[in-house]
Amino acid sequence: MRRLLLILRDPGAAAGMLWLGLLIAAALAAPWISPHDPLKVDLLGVLQPPSATHWLGTDDLGRDVLSRLLHGAAPSLFSSIGAVALGMLIGLPFGLIAGYLGGWVDAAISRGIDALLSFPTILLAVGIAAVLGTSLTNAVIAIGIAFSPGFARLARARTLAVKQELYVDAARAAGAGAWWLLTRHVLPNAVTPVIVQAGLLLGTALLAEASLSFLGLGVQPPQASWGGMLARALLYLERAPDLMIAPGVALLLTALAFNSLGETARRWLDPR
Amino acid sequence: MSTAFGATRLGRRATLASLLAGGLVSGAAAQEARRGGTLRAVIDANPSSLDPHVGGQGGDHAVLSTLYDRLVDYDPATLAPRPSLATAWRFESPTQLVLELRQGVTFHDGETFDAAAVKANFAHMMTNPRSTVRADIASVAEVEVAAPHVVVLKLRQPDTTLPMIFTDRAGMMSSPKALAERGENYGRNPVGTGAMQFVRWTDAAEIVVQRNPRYWKPGEPLLDGIVMPIITDTTTGLRSVRAGQNHISLNADAQQIPGLRRASDVTVSVQDTFRLQQCYINFSKPPLNDIRLRQALNFAIDRVAYARVVLGGVGAPADLHVPKGLWAYDAEAASKYPYDPDRAKRLIAEAGFGPGQLTINASYASNQLNAQRIEILSAFLDRVGVKLTSTTGTLTATLQTWRDGVGDIRLANWTGRPDPALTYQLLLHPSSAFNIGRAVPSPELIEAIAASRTVESLDERRVAMARVLRLEREFALTLPLAFEPEITALSRRVRNYVTNLAGRPRFEQVWLAA
Numbered sequence: 158m159r160r161l162l163l164i165l166r167d168p169g170a171a172a173g174m175l176w177l178g179l180l181i182a183a184a185l186a187a188p189w190i191s192p193h194d195p196l197k198v199d200l201l202g203v204l205q206p207p208s209a210t211h212w213l214g215t216d217d218l219g220r221d222v223l224s225r226l227l228h229g230a231a232p233s234l235f236s237s238i239g240a241v242a243l244g245m246l247i248g249l250p251f252g253l254i255a256g257y258l259g260g261w262v263d264a265a266i267s268r269g270i271d272a273l274l275s276f277p278t279i280l281l282a283v284g285i286a287a288v289l290g291t292s293l294t295n296a297v298i299a300i301g302i303a304f305s306p307g308f309a310r311l312a313r314a315r316t317l318a319v320k321q322e323l324y325v326d327a328a329r330a331a332g333a334g335a336w337w338l339l340t341r342h343v344l345p346n347a348v349t350p351v352i353v354q355a356g357l358l359l360g361t362a363l364l365a366e367a368s369l370s371f372l373g374l375g376v377q378p379p380q381a382s383w384g385g386m387l388a389r390a391l392l393y394l395e396r397a398p399d400l401m402i403a404p405g406v407a408l409l410l411t412a413l414a415f416n417s418l419g420e421t422a423r424r425w426l427d428p429r
Numbered sequence: 430m431s432t433a434f435g436a437t438r439l440g441r442r443a444t445l446a447s448l449l450a451g452g453l454v455s456g457a458a459a460q461e462a463r464r465g466g467t468l469r470a471v472i473d474a475n476p477s478s479l480d481p482h483v484g485g486q487g488g489d490h491a492v493l494s495t496l497y498d499r500l501v502d503y504d505p506a507t508l509a510p511r512p513s514l515a516t517a518w519r520f521e522s523p524t525q526l527v528l529e530l531r532q533g534v535t536f537h538d539g540e541t542f543d544a545a546a547v548k549a550n551f552a553h554m555m556t557n558p559r560s561t562v563r564a565d566i567a568s569v570a571e572v573e574v575a576a577p578h579v580v581v582l583k584l585r586q587p588d589t590t591l592p593m594i595f596t597d598r599a600g601m602m603s604s605p606k607a608l609a610e611r612g613e614n615y616g617r618n619p620v621g622t623g624a625m626q627f628v629r630w631t632d633a634a635e636i637v638v639q640r641n642p643r644y645w646k647p648g649e650p651l652l653d654g655i656v657m658p659i660i661t662d663t664t665t666g667l668r669s670v671r672a673g674q675n676h677i678s679l680n681a682d683a684q685q686i687p688g689l690r691r692a693s694d695v696t697v698s699v700q701d702t703f704r705l706q707q708c709y710i711n712f713s714k715p716p717l718n719d720i721r722l723r724q725a726l727n728f729a730i731d732r733v734a735y736a737r738v739v740l741g742g743v744g745a746p747a748d749l750h751v752p753k754g755l756w757a758y759d760a761e762a763a764s765k766y767p768y769d770p771d772r773a774k775r776l777i778a779e780a781g782f783g784p785g786q787l788t789i790n791a792s793y794a795s796n797q798l799n800a801q802r803i804e805i806l807s808a809f810l811d812r813v814g815v816k817l818t819s820t821t822g823t824l825t826a827t828l829q830t831w832r833d834g835v836g837d838i839r840l841a842n843w844t845g846r847p848d849p850a851l852t853y854q855l856l857l858h859p860s861s862a863f864n865i866g867r868a869v870p871s872p873e874l875i876e877a878i879a880a881s882r883t884v885e886s887l888d889e890r891r892v893a894m895a896r897v898l899r900l901e902r903e904f905a906l907t908l909p910l911a912f913e914p915e916i917t918a919l920s921r922r923v924r925n926y927v928t929n930l931a932g933r934p935r936f937e938q939v940w941l942a943a
Contacts, residue, residue, distance in 0.1 A: 198808035200734040218738065218804055291795055291821050373795035377819065379804045388797050395688030396741070 164421050173417030176410055184230035193221035195228040195381050204397045213403050216386070217393055225381035226403050232376050233383045233411070236297045237362035241355050243301025244362075245308050249351060252312025253339055256347075257320055266309070273306040282365055286374040293382075296375035300365045304358060311354055315347035322346075349426045356419025360412040367408055383408050462925065466941035468655045470677040470934075471666040475633045475659050478616030481601035482554045485561040487844050491679060491934040495638050495655055496537075497621035499600035500528065500547070501592050505929035507754060508847060509887075510592045514542065514602060514622065520885055523587035530578040534645045536604035537626035544574040549605035551582075559613075562599045564861075565851070566591070568882075587883035589890065593848035596931075624650040624937045633659055651940035670918045671695055676941065677923055679934050681916040682798075683741040689918050698917040699743045702932030703752050703845035706739070706802065708791070708838040708908035709831075709856075713866020716780075716787060717837050723905035725776035726789075726838075727766035729813045734768075735805055736911040739798075743916070747909040749898055750843065750852050754930055756887055757849045762898035766905070773813040784814035791817055792836030794824035802840055802910070831865060838908065839865075847931060850881045850890075853897050857906055874900040 165171050183190065192212070199219030207214045213222035255266035273281065285299035319325065325342050333341075369375035370384030378385065383404040390400035472491050478484035481493050502513035517529040534542040551572040554562050568588035573581040582591070594600070607620035619627050624646070625638035639654035658675060660666040666678035667685060671692045681689065681697075689697045710717050710726075717723055732746035745752065748763040777787055789810065793799045799821075807817040820836050821827060831839045846852045858875060859867045869875060877900055881893035901907070915932040922942045927935065 198805065200731075200738055200805070200808075203738060217801060218808070287823065373797065373800060373821070377821065378800040379807060385800075389801065392682070392684050392797055392801070395685055395691075 161425075164424060167421075170417050170421045173414035173421070176414040177418065180230055180234060180411060180414075183227055184234050187224075187227040187231060191221075191224035191227045193224045195220060195224040196379050197221070204393065204400075206399070214399065216400060217389060217397075222386075222400070222403050225386060226383070226407060229376075229381040229383045229386060229404070230407070232293055232380070233363060233366060233408075236293060236300075236366045236375075237359050237415070239297045240300035240362040240366065241304060241358050243297065244304030244358070245351060245355055247301065248305035248308025248310075249312050249348075251305070252309035252314075252351075253316050253343060253347065255309070256313040256316025257335070257339055257343060263313070267313070270306040270309050270313075273303075274310070276303075278303045278307075278361070279365055279368055282369060283372060283374065286369050291374050291377060293376045293380075296366055296369040299369065299374075300362055303365070304362065307358070308351055308354065311351055312347055315350055316343055319343050319346045353419060353423040353426060356422040357416060359418065360415035363408065363412055363415060462651055462940045463943060464651050464940070465653050468652050468677065468923070468936060468939055468941060469675040470655055470657050470936060471660050471669060471675050471679065472636075472657045473659075473661055473663055473666060473678075473680045475661075476630075476636070479619040479627070479630065480603065480616035481598040482550075482557065482562050482603075483559045483616050484598075488680075491936075492636055492638075492657060493598075493601060494623070494933060494935045495625040495937065496619055496623045496627055497601035497603070498534075498623050499597070500595040500602065501600055503593075503596045503847065503929070503931070505927055507756060508593075508596075508930050509756065510596060514600075515595070518592055520589065521581075523883060524584040526582040526584065526591055527575070528580050528582065530580065531645065532578050534622050535643050536607070536622050537620045537641055537643075538604050538607055540604045540606050540620075542602065542622055543577050544580045545577075546602060546605050547580045548572045548574055549608065550602050553603070553608055554599060564855070565594050565597070565599045586879075589885045590848040590850045590882050594846075594851065596847045625652075625655060628654070633661075635659060650937055652936070655936055667918050670920055673920070676920040677926070677936075678918045679915075681918055683739070683743050683914070683916060686741060686743065686916065694921050696919045696921060696923075698915075698919060698926060698928055700915045700917075700928035700930075700932070701745055701752060701754070701912055702915050702930060703750070703755065704913045704915075704932050705747055705750055705843040705845060706840075706910045706913055707747070707750075707843055708806070708840050708910070709863070709865065710838050710905075710907055711831075711834070711836065711866050712870060712904075712906055713868035714834065714837075716782075716789070718868070719780050720904060721776040721780040722782075722787070723908075724766070725773040725780075725813065725815075726810075726908055727902075727905045728769045728773035728776070729815070730806065730809050730908065730910065731768040732910060735802075735809075738805060739802055740911055740914065744914045745912045747912050749902070749909060750845075750856070750907070751849050751894075751898065752912050752930065755849065756891060757894040757898070759891075759895040759898045762895065762902045765899075765902040770809075770813050777813060777815065782814075785816065787814070788816040788818055789837045790820055790835070791838050791840055792820045792827050792831045793840040794827050795821045799840055806840070834866070842913065845931065849894060850878060850897070853878050853901060854882075857901065870906050871900060871904050874904065874906075 202215055202219040203217055205211055205215040211221050216222055251266050255263040282299040282303040285302055286296050289295035320343060328338055328342055366375055367384030370382040371388040376382035376385055386404035393400050472488060474488035476489040476492055477486040481497055498514050500515040501510045503510055514531050515528040516531050519527050521527050554560050554566055568584045568586055569582050570585045571583040575581045604620035608615055611618055624641055624644050626641045628637040628639050630636045636657040640650055663681055667681055669675045670678045686697055689695055710723055712718055736744055736746040751757045791803055793803055803819055810817045855861045856863050857870050859869050877896045881897050884890050884893050915928060919926055924940050924942055925938050927938050
């Protein structure tokens, strides 16, 4: 409790939490709190500046920017959480097995990890998304796969350290099987840095999803997404540069908030 | 300001620009032309080949037009044919076309341009396994040298579109000696009769050409040479013109015009072309094998609003594949489908679909421009109770699945052909790859297209083409949307840049002010 209070006293962390809280609430309530239908096209009212009717103006097809921003929050938030969770789900077991078993299993898994890590994360995600086909689910899968080697390597490194510990030897001496050792002794002690890494990667995942939608590989039109809104705004950079601002600021603040969340998790879980 | 057709406009700042000889000319016409200087014209793609009969990319034309003359040239504003390497042509019988060739023309390698050279070029087009123009000249059975400067084309069936076909790739003549000697490498080392001769091509970097000292047109070219830097991102290309590094940047996007107009040292040329944004329709399978549903789609789209949003106030809505300025334009065919959502709804109901029951799947290559177009179409179709779903991915992937029968419509441009009869032949004939389901759209229409290629005078052809256009609209076999303009950014030093309805950039009359 004392640690939580300490963290909340940090203005950056508190602001990050507040923003994320608001955003999750807004994403869930978007269908009820949006002032307009985010898909409603009005070709007579395109590229309007902010007004009492359209607080953030209208886009290239006359759709309300605020409503699209609110509706775009859910895919952005939940896809980044989903992608990181998937990355952990794939990476963690491989890392644990490689670290625990060692030998040729470790060598095989580690070479696989090295191969995947040799690609820049976004490029790998773009490649996977292009193969899987264009949809939000596939974008999440692509980013998750692209993140998994990072998790695997981290988990492997921790496992290598933890399995040398005396209590693991003691458990093994007491007759514990590999499964028991892995799940009861190694995993709980190896998972902390992975969780911290997950918190820090949420921001990257958010931007990765935005990048894929920006490239047309993520959320498909006419559904709203922040990356898609940015991509469209780029077409109108000369005519309506303000279209960039709303999705850009939303992405920036959310990425910052996720980063501060990761940082907070690190301080929360790190006993030092 | 008179216009080439429809809504040709120049940039607000391009007040110096004027129209000469029907074509759109940019630069001060009153000033005397200056000889010399090297033009730097940015192109946005590495050419597919500089052999005109082998390449197949629209962007190649900017380079090809400097190196090659065509057998037949065209008026830039109306595309009416006019003499070039062929000084005259006549159909001696419906299946015999005689071309009289210009004398005193030599290729860049010193070879003489004559009937034998033309025959060799036809052999290259008809027999080269990589030829991309074989379909264009499919009606030519045999080429005969009748005199040193007269060739006779013997045709399989009457085909009066040939003179117009010779204004395009098929009319560009290469040196037979170079073709024979260089073989497959000819496309990297081309030899034509054009105003400029080839110097070098550095892949994805630049193409350099220089003045042809033996050029047959007196006084041309004015430029010493042209450097064509290859910059695939048009925004970067435009910036290089604004920065003074280059003189011309081709293929700007309509949404980039406001920024260009703000730049004080750049003028913008906007020329309407016959390049068409449209949806292909797979009329071979349900639901769009039902004529009522195809007609409903055509009634459901407000093309004026579509063009206004997509092309930002330039370009023109398209009711046909033929733009207003072209000789074949037919007002009756063009007026067939005004925006009428109520009629669309009635037709859909007649076809047995209640509101929300009809779903159309659109295939398109994933990019923001296409996404925007699909969103607009989706909004209009929604108003008549039709749900639009999409199949999207890379250009290659979606083209493949479209060919495999995925999708009811496909959003993609039609680059246009100099002769509209060829456009309809390629789009609708069951033997053409563009007719995706290979279904016969209507025997009467197929017959009308063939008939339009048997008459010769422009008046007769206009009547014959009107029948084709009206039948195509009657059966609503495509969904035309808007004609894309050719948007070019020009440094203020560039004078006499003449654009054309074909949307093919040509630099032969350009000169640079001091």
